[in-house]
Amino acid sequence: MGIEVIVEGLTKSFGNQTVWQNVTLTLPPGEVSVMLGPSGTGKTVFLKSLIGLLKPEEGRVMVDGVDMVGGRERDIYETRKLFGLMFQDGALFGSMNLFDNIAFPLREHTRKKESEIRRIVMERMEMVGLLGAQGKLPGEISGGMRKRAGLARALVLDPQIILCDEPDSGLDPVRTSYISQQLIDLNAQIDATMLIVTHNLDIAATVPDNMGMLFRRELVAFGPREVLLTSDEPVVRQFLGGRKEGPIGMAEEKDEATLAAEQFIALDDTPPRIVPQLQPSPGLPPRQAVQRRRARVLAMWDQLPVAARTAIKAGLAPVQEEHA
Amino acid sequence: MTAPPVPESAPEAAAPAPGGAARRRGIPGTGALRETGQLMTLAATTVRDTFRRPFQVRELIEQFWFVASVTILPAALVSIPFGAVIALQVGSLAQQLGAQSFTGGASVLAVIQQASPLIVALLIAGAGGSAICADLGSRKIREELDAMEVMGVSPVQRLVVPRVLATMLVAVLLNGLVSVVGTAGGYFFNVIVQHGTPGAYLSSFSALAQLPDLYISEIKALIFGFIAGIVAAYRGLRPKGGPKGVGDAVNQSVVITFLLLFVVNVVLTAIYLQLVPQKGA
Ligand SMILES: Nc1ncnc2c1ncn2[C@@H]1O[C@H](COP(=O)(O)OP(=O)(O)OP(=O)(O)O)[C@@H](O)[C@H]1O
Numbered sequence A: 001m002g003i004e005v006i007v008e009g010l011t012k013s014f015g016n017q018t019v020w021q022n023v024t025l026t027l028p029p030g031e032v033s034v035m036l037g038p039s040g041t042g043k044t045v046f047l048k049s050l051i052g053l054l055k056p057e058e059g060r061v062m063v064d065g066v067d068m069v070g071g072r073e074r075d076i077y078e079t080r081k082l083f084g085l086m087f088q089d090g091a092l093f094g095s096m097n098l099f100d101n102i103a104f105p106l107r108e109h110t111r112k113k114e115s116e117i118r119r120i121v122m123e124r125m126e127m128v129g130l131l132g133a134q135g136k137l138p139g140e141i142s143g144g145m146r147k148r149a150g151l152a153r154a155l156v157l158d159p160q161i162i163l164c165d166e167p168d169s170g171l172d173p174v175r176t177s178y179i180s181q182q183l184i185d186l187n188a189q190i191d192a193t194m195l196i197v198t199h200n201l202d203i204a205a206t207v208p209d210n211m212g213m214l215f216r217r218e219l220v221a222f223g224p225r226e227v228l229l230t231s232d233e234p235v236v237r238q239f240l241g242g243r244k245e246g247p248i249g250m251a252e253e254k255d256e257a258t259l260a261a262e263q264f265i266a267l268d269d270t271p272p273r274i275v276p277q278l279q280p281s282p283g284l285p286p287r288q289a290v291q292r293r294r295a296r297v298l299a300m301w302d303q304l305p306v307a308a309r310t311a312i313k314a315g316l317a318p319v320q321e322e323h324a
Numbered sequence B: 001m002t003a004p005p006v007p008e009s010a011p012e013a014a015a016p017a018p019g020g021a022a023r024r025r026g027i028p029g030t031g032a033l034r035e036t037g038q039l040m041t042l043a044a045t046t047v048r049d050t051f052r053r054p055f056q057v058r059e060l061i062e063q064f065w066f067v068a069s070v071t072i073l074p075a076a077l078v079s080i081p082f083g084a085v086i087a088l089q090v091g092s093l094a095q096q097l098g099a100q101s102f103t104g105g106a107s108v109l110a111v112i113q114q115a116s117p118l119i120v121a122l123l124i125a126g127a128g129g130s131a132i133c134a135d136l137g138s139r140k141i142r143e144e145l146d147a148m149e150v151m152g153v154s155p156v157q158r159l160v161v162p163r164v165l166a167t168m169l170v171a172v173l174l175n176g177l178v179s180v181v182g183t184a185g186g187y188f189f190n191v192i193v194q195h196g197t198p199g200a201y202l203s204s205f206s207a208l209a210q211l212p213d214l215y216i217s218e219i220k221a222l223i224f225g226f227i228a229g230i231v232a233a234y235r236g237l238r239p240k241g242g243p244k245g246v247g248d249a250v251n252q253s254v255v256i257t258f259l260l261l262f263v264v265n266v267v268l269t270a271i272y273l274q275l276v277p278q279k280g281a
């Protein structure tokens, strides 16, 4: 089963620029969560803080009993082996070909025979559609291929916690759908806790169990997907609707004057439609997280907004495939 | 490391504490102290990780070969004229003092104890260290080192240790080469150009020089190689912002190494001359 990640009161700044402050959330074990946020709100910094690459000034991140912020360096190194992190730019080793890149964690941390390594690496390369490119250097492939190779490398040790930094950026829409499906399938297969950072509204709408959003140095919201998808918080509505009107501007925040002017523009008030969550591919076991999440959501039923409850009820009923 | 107004270039402190932003602008000189401390920490970590399994044999061989290949030829080329210059200078000085018979021994001592380790260290820092620093720096900005850490592999153990060992090994071996070539160059100039007698050259050699002179030469080379490797790695692991930062880091690593080398050389020489009784003194 995946491992729970508990984030408490995390604050990170660079010099005198605070990236975000007092972020508190829990990634439930085995569930898929998505972190949204406009560009530059510190999503990548958040992922790197979870894994102990960046050290926030305050707060803690508890993984398997180890504090990834203030814990002993040796413990942090050990705990990192539970993680798989897919970097925004792939972060492949430029001097190694794709095969060696993906085999790297296996060679470092396992005593597997070379034939075994070869089998696992090929399996992962096939999964991300890179068969045939194993001899290429990272400099010789496209950006989207680098991302997929980065994903394959992150997954090669069957991590219990998977962090993906924008798995969709640099990929075409078809590949993006495949990646979404693969992430869900992966979750069904290894029941890992997953956190996906993305701007992609399709992924946000169809993949996660939980969603969160970073904006203006704060965690605006984090909770079951229905809560955010039905939220009437202006930032969330604007982001999920991909609209120009709202608090998010080109330079992250709009000035007061623009905002005031927009008060007069009527927002369309059609209730957001929730599309059903992606299901694992046929032949795979059902996701174990679904049951756990149901129990969890029912336990917090009283604190949920009405709109979210309605949406959850609709979701619990047999899913009808009414969207084209 | 004064904090510039642009937040992007604010460095990531190794051990941030609450109120770090306020402290960072503190008393002048603390920046230098902090850097020194971090350099020492890296040195200590490197020494510690040298003994941690699995030892990176392949990386060590590759790096050794690389550092050796970029330094051997320049070292040999520099050491001939250097040996000659010392021979000429010492020779004419000895003549002024009326101690011609000691020319050989004196110039050999100067070459072996001072010139050779320094030439080797400067070349290793300039040719090998700069390449190491640029290599690590570009890996850092491409997030390769972060990726390594995320996979639970220490970049210090995996990359820095073999590089530092390689610079140390090359320094020791190269020091032997430069000593021989330098001495031969000195001999050639003293005997052929200044018409000294070979017999006097060799006998003064055994009158003044002793085996510990060779040891200190190698010890110096070893320590200088260590410094060159550590400083290059230290700068390479912390480039400040983008590719330009890597360029600056390379530049600084060479300058810092040179400064450190000369200071450490004074200290080592003083200690040696104090501790080991000199022949004929
Ligand atoms: N090493 C660093 N030093 C200084 N500032 C940094 C550093 N890394 C990130 N920042 C700052 O932190 C903020 C958040 O950056 P981050 O990369 O996390 O954004 P993001 O949400 O991932 O954006 P995007 O969606 O475009 O990837 C930015 O304003 C950036 O300038």
Ligand SMILES: [Mg+2]
Binding pocket: A043, A044, A045, A088, A165
């Ligand atoms: Mg990012």
